[in-house]
Amino acid sequence: MAEILSAKCSCCKKPGIAQCDGCTNGFCSTHFREHRHYLDTKFAQLLHDRSILPHQLVDHSSKIKQAQLKALLHDINQWEEQALKSVTQTAERVRNRIKELMTLRTSTIKADLDQISMELRKCKFENNYFEQDIKHLSEKLNQIQIDLNMHKTRIKMTIPPIKLNSQLQISFEKDMRRGKQYFPDGTLLCQEHQNQLNEFYGKRNQMWRLAYKATRDGFASTDFYRCCDRKGATLTLIHSSSGHLFGGYTSINWETHEDWQWSVDKDAFLFTLINPHKILPTKYQINTEGRNAIGCKASMGPTFGSEDICIYSDSNQNTRSTIMFPTDYIDSTGKGRLTFTGSHYFKTVEIEVYVLKQK
Numbered sequence: 517m518a519e520i521l522s523a524k525c526s527c528c529k530k531p532g533i534a535q536c537d538g539c540t541n542g543f544c545s546t547h548f549r550e551h552r553h554y555l556d557t558k559f560a561q562l563l564h565d566r567s568i569l570p571h572q573l574v575d576h577s578s579k580i581k582q583a584q585l586k587a588l589l590h591d592i593n594q595w596e597e598q599a600l601k602s603v604t605q606t607a608e609r610v611r612n613r614i615k616e617l618m619t620l621r622t623s624t625i626k627a628d629l630d631q632i633s634m635e636l637r638k639c640k641f642e643n644n645y646f647e648q649d650i651k652h653l654s655e656k657l658n659q660i661q662i663d664l665n666m667h668k669t670r671i672k673m674t675i676p677p678i679k680l681n682s683q684l685q686i687s688f689e690k691d692m693r694r695g696k697q698y699f700p701d702g703t704l705l706c707q708e709h710q711n712q713l714n715e716f717y718g719k720r721n722q723m724w725r726l727a728y729k730a731t732r733d734g735f736a737s738t739d740f741y742r743c744c745d746r747k748g749a750t751l752t753l754i755h756s757s758s759g760h761l762f763g764g765y766t767s768i769n770w771e772t773h774e775d776w777q778w779s780v781d782k783d784a785f786l787f788t789l790i791n792p793h794k795i796l797p798t799k800y801q802i803n804t805e806g807r808n809a810i811g812c813k814a815s816m817g818p819t820f821g822s823e824d825i826c827i828y829s830d831s832n833q834n835t836r837s838t839i840m841f842p843t844d845y846i847d848s849t850g851k852g853r854l855t856f857t858g859s860h861y862f863k864t865v866e867i868e869v870y871v872l873k874q875k
Contacts, residue, residue: 594794602850603678614673625663632656701726702868704753704761709789709797713751716787716799717765724751724870730832731866737829740817740869741772747871752818754827755866761790762856764810764820772814778822782806786820786845792858793851800845808844818869821845825856831864838862 525532525544532542536551543551632653639645639653698710698721705713714722727750728743744750750770752763767783786800802809802821811819817827823840831837838861839853853860 591794595796598794605850610673625660628656628660628663632660696721698722699724699726699870702729702753702870704755704866704868709761712789712797713787716785717751723873725873726868727871728867728869730864730868735817735830735832735864735867737813737815737817740867741770741814744770744818744869744871745772746770749872751870752820753866753868753870754825754864756857757863757865758792758857758859759790760788760792760857762786762788762825764818764825766810766820768810770810770818771812773812774814777812778808779810779812780806781809784809784820786824786841788856791851791856793849793855795849795851795855798849800842800848803844803846817867827864827867831867833863835861835863837864 523532523535523542524530525547526541527547527550528544530544533545534548535542536548538555541551635653639649697707698714699705711720714720727747728740730739733739733743746769748769749765749767751765753761754763755761764786765784766779766781768779768781771777782802782805784802784806787798788795788800789797808822809820811822811826813819815829817829817831817837819826821841821844823838823843824845825841826838828834828836839856840860841847841853841855847855849855856862
């Protein structure tokens with residue numbers, strides 16, 4: 517640690533007898549011992565601090581793990597209950613539909629058969645029938661036979677597999693925060709939601725550019741069109757005052773018009789990320805024809821479907837914005853107009869619109 521030297525002590529200026537290899541200061545015999553004692557004390561404290569860390573780690577980990585485990589298992593149990601309920605309700609609807617199909621045609625045929633039976637009994641009782649009566653009744657009887665033969669056709673049912681592996685996603689929050697920012701400059705999306713939106717879009721590594729942010733650019737409809745008019749494909753995020761996060765995507769231009777103009781876009785979709793029903797992030801497809809994918813009007817903000825999601829101008833100052841989902845988009849989770857915010861009318865606190873970033 518030390519070497520003999522002729523320099524003065526750094527503490528008292530007496531002749532030094534040794535130099536510390538660590539701090540390079542010289543010390544007399546008295547202050548050299550004090551300096552060494554100081555280092556021994558610091559090192560002992562370091563050993564003590566290290567010795568208590570495992571106990572703190574076990575105690576901290578145990579409390580954190582138990583709290584997280586309880587919360588996560590509660591969420592999983594709720595998801596399981598909702599999933600089973602949804603499957604049960606769907607199965608019951610299909611069972612009832614099959615029964616309806618099986619009994620509907622039988623009831624119709626029986627009614628026709630009862631009718632012709634009554635006519636035959638009447639003709640026989642009155643002994644009042646001629647060639648044309650026999651021909652007419654024979655034709656009706658033949659038609660019943662044809663209907664009966666058609667009724668023998670089997671009912672076809674297609675049962676698609678339930679894909680559950682892609683429904684539950686588990687990862688460390690710390691790792692997610694370090695992920696690549698596909699939607700930079702915004703404030704609404706965590707890393708998991710960024711990844712999820714790119715999966716909805718169909719390209720995991722797609723980069724986006726923030727074109728419009730309502731709290732920065734203004735909530736008026738003119739602000740929206742000033743920033744988003746003719747920008748090509750866009751993804752719109754809506755944050756409601758109730759704390760829910762949802763929106764839509766369109767591959768075509770937003771274009772300002774004095775009156776409503778509806779456009780076809782078969783690639784358009786709506787989505788929910790945070791909703792009052794604890795539905796996992798879900799994508800809602802447009803109708804098969806792609807009709808009324810978006811609506812453009814100068815006095816309105818972004819509008820999806822003819823009535824599915826309508827954002828009014830200055831939507832942060834009023835509750836006129838409406839949800840009439842499903843109108844032109846398909847409801848796959850069964851919550852209807854309550855899907856996104858739990859209410860028909862809503863108020864916004866932020867809107868972000870992203871455009872595709874070209875490489």
